[in-house]
Amino acid sequence: MQGGKPPRKPTLSQVAQIAGVSEITASRALRDSASVTQGTARKVQEAAAQLGYLRNRLAGALAGGPSNQVGVILPSLANIVFADVLKGLEDHFEDAGFHPVLGISNYDPQREERLIRDLMSWRPAGLVIAPSNSTSASRKLLAGAGFPVVEIMDVDIDPVDMCVGISHHGAGAEMARHLIERGYKRFAYIGHDIVRDQRALTRLNGFTATLEAAGQSLSATLTLDAPSSVTLGRNGLAQLLREADQAPDVVYFSNDDMAVGGVFHCMSENISLPDQLAIAGFNGLEIGQALPVPLTTTGSNRVRIGQKAAGAILQRLKDGNTAPAAQSIDVGFTLVHGGTA
Amino acid sequence: MQGGKPPRKPTLSQVAQIAGVSEITASRALRDSASVTQGTARKVQEAAAQLGYLRNRLAGALAGGPSNQVGVILPSLANIVFADVLKGLEDHFEDAGFHPVLGISNYDPQREERLIRDLMSWRPAGLVIAPSNSTSASRKLLAGAGFPVVEIMDVDIDPVDMCVGISHHGAGAEMARHLIERGYKRFAYIGHDIVRDQRALTRLNGFTATLEAAGQSLSATLTLDAPSSVTLGRNGLAQLLREADQAPDVVYFSNDDMAVGGVFHCMSENISLPDQLAIAGFNGLEIGQALPVPLTTTGSNRVRIGQKAAGAILQRLKDGNTAPAAQSIDVGFTLVHGGTA
DNA sequence: CCATTGATTGACAGCGCTGTCATTCAATGA
DNA sequence: TCATTGAATGACAGCGCTGTCAATCAATGG
DSSP, rough: OSSSOOOOOOOOHHHHHHTTSSSHHHHHHHGGGGGGHHHHHHHHHHHHHHTOOHHHHHHHHHOOOOOOEEEEEESSSHHHHHHHHHHHHHHHHHHOOOOOEEEEOOHHHHHHHHHHHHHTOOOOSEEEESSSSSOOOHHHEEEEEEEEOEEEESSSSSSSSSEEOOOHHHHHHHHHHHHHHHHHEEEEESOOTTTOOOHHHHHHHHHHHHHHHTOHHHHEEOOOOOOOOHHHHHHHHHHHHOSSOOOSSSSESSSSSHHHHHHHHHTTTOOTTTTTTTOOOBBBOOHHSSSSSSBBBEEEEEEHHHHHHHHHHHHHHHGGGGSOOOOOEEEOEEOOSSSOO | OOOOOOOOOOOHHHHHHHHHSSSHHHHHHHHHGGGGHHOOOOOOOHHHHTOOOOOHHHHHHHHOOOOEEEEEESSOSHHHHHHHHHHHHHHHHHHHHOOEEEEEEEEEEHHHHHHHHHHTOOOOOEEEEOOOOOOHHHHHHHHSSOOEEEEEEEESSSSSEEEEEEOOHHHHHHHHHHHHHHTOEEEEEEEEEEEOOOHHEEEEEEEEEHHHHHTTOEEEEEEEEOOOOOEEEEEEHHHHHHHOOOOOOEEEEEHHHHHHHHHHHHHHHOOOOOTTTTESSBOOOOOHHHSSSOEEEOOOOOOHHHHHHHHHHHHHHHHHSSOOEEEEOOOOOOEESSSSS
């Protein structure tokens, strides 16, 4: 950059001129060489190479061509969970030549709404969103999007278009059933910033509903107003044990990060797992399974969710408007029988 | 979607008409309400709201307006390392209203080149790339990009424009120095698919160069032709110990995933760390530090790299063409004195 | 030999917006 | 009072490409 104004990039019309064909023929040759004669295709490609031509998809998309961009809105990247989902999305999008355009909502509905607007203003081919208490304006935007929209993570919702995920209510319920069956009696819960993380709350609801149906209940609940982390879980368990009138015999944590923290507290305090205290988490993270005593938790198939979501978008794009109406894909969860509960 | 053709979205000219102003005034009111009278701004905003107008940035960018998209090319998302980098990028881009457009090269130079073309064809405001043996065509593309380009992860390179990272050669050298100082004599190395992961190779080069300068050398080297993983590291160490004529007293692994696998092998075989065998890794992942005996490793400041890279792009964009020429930002690494070496 | 067919190619118009420059007009000071 | 200034607004043109439909032309069969 010598300070001069940037030299204009070569355009399609220049390529066409050199190749001695019309602009539209050059366009076709470059996009799908099978739609023109072999000779024509070669001439055009040579001209493009000679000029260092680089397609301008801005113009292409504006003129009505397809976009290969897909909006992706996730609440956070601080935690491996959504990185896994993103990986799953990439797995399928990359192969199809699509690119995620990323926005992080930070669990903030207002920010999420702004992101939806922002990403939609690029007229993407589709949108994948892990919703965070979406505003009604957000839902209205998505409903009128005019392209496929997939809401991911949770299937306990009324999707605007499609959704892919698991039943968090069901996951909480299943864990409650497992713990009841194991004979635990004094249940406690330790959670993180649950106002923002709606899905953790849904799990808790499923958990307590099942306890109550079995004539049991939570004897202690601690929710901490901060993002989930190992440290938060460790401190949380310390606090709960300190403050509880009667010690619980099992603690359900809002997720594996928190639960691993709980395990660490037990290790450092010589509380034996699961005899003296049992611990359960959610997600099935690798770290939980790599512990000396593997964590009892619920596997949440995060990568799978991403893959299925990408697949749903691509399928819909291929089918055009003849596609089936709103659908919900449940990838299912699995109870991981570790050694901590 | 009733099967009819998608209804046209409201356009700026419709907004302008309703507001009773010219198109360009409406455009200005919507982009920067301070550039028009308060009253005008209100009228336009009301008209836009009434119509459900959604800005079309495709048209805007084509007409010469700025883009808020930034191409981001990473080799993989399978591993927390690049998820961390992406988080760092997001931290700064999100606040500035920029969005990463993601491409995953899978450590494949050809694929990387295709991605560069693909992302550049959207005329982004900048590009961040963790290079994977970039082809000369790739470098040429980047050199003529006309927007800021940051190559990340490694500063031991000749950057096309800017670069942000650490010296992997230096990191390998530093670990060698540390291990020599500790008195280890029989050094071994276990690595993963090093043909593709060039940076791991650079660390190894720094490591061996330093050993040799001190009159030492690697007594055993095992490189496995697969992506790095805990399992690969575990099996690798088992294989190395089985095949080696003389057992090493310290093993340098290509990264923490691999090294943690090595630690697991030692645990299951009752090999005491670090007396019987010492282990060192690279990255400073949380899991390594959460082990019963924390891993000796090199902290690589991944989130910081992302943040600095985003900052460099944003700064350059603000400064316009008057910006300083090519620069290299070294965020530095830190030796993590764990208990395994 | 001529009508018919399908494959190639091209003309046209316009996607929706913004940079650039010119115009308008009220406010200001000599 | 009139020239001067700066803010607000507008006219114009064009960014680079692709969908649609029409035109062309060689190959085919009756």
